[in-house]
Amino acid sequence: MQFIQQSGSIFSANQQYQGNDTETQVSRTLDGLEIFDSLTTQDLRHDLDIMHPAGRIRELRTKGYDIKTVWENCPTACGKIHRMARYVYLRKMKGMA
Template sequence: MDKKKADQQASPKHSSVENTTTQAQRARLLDALELGPITTIDARSRLNIMMPAARVKELRSLGHPIVTHLRDLYDDQGRRHSRVAVYYLAGRGQEVA
């Protein structure tokens, strides 16, 4: 008798940055947002999410109250980027000015 493995859902606590499925990316992003605001730059470099805006849209459609602010920021190379998205979960006291 063949035993089938249970569906392996990408858990925020166990989603490796090498896992690039959209489900794993959403899990990593949501886990990061639980800890505080995250920028597009950080999502790409630290979380290996190349299209953070798409993952945010998907999370919003699942009912997560993610708010976006646009700011001018510098990347880790010291280059200035204008209108970088800063995402945070609404109602968590994480609002950015």
């Protein structure tokens, strides 16, 4: 597993949502999932500056987004293997705009 590269889309999401408040982090998380379909805890922390990914995912689920958690063994930036969540964006729930 490698980190997401700083693509134009991720750069744009980081520029559009520059704050660190909860709602801004939720917006960055959703943008990242819509672009890549799935992200790991490490992707969210490293590339989108989301310090508590599980909390932001929970908030998106509460808003009706269908996001599945898949557990993987992934190397961290220093090369150690850790059990890590991969969040898979399935779709918006029915009735959502």
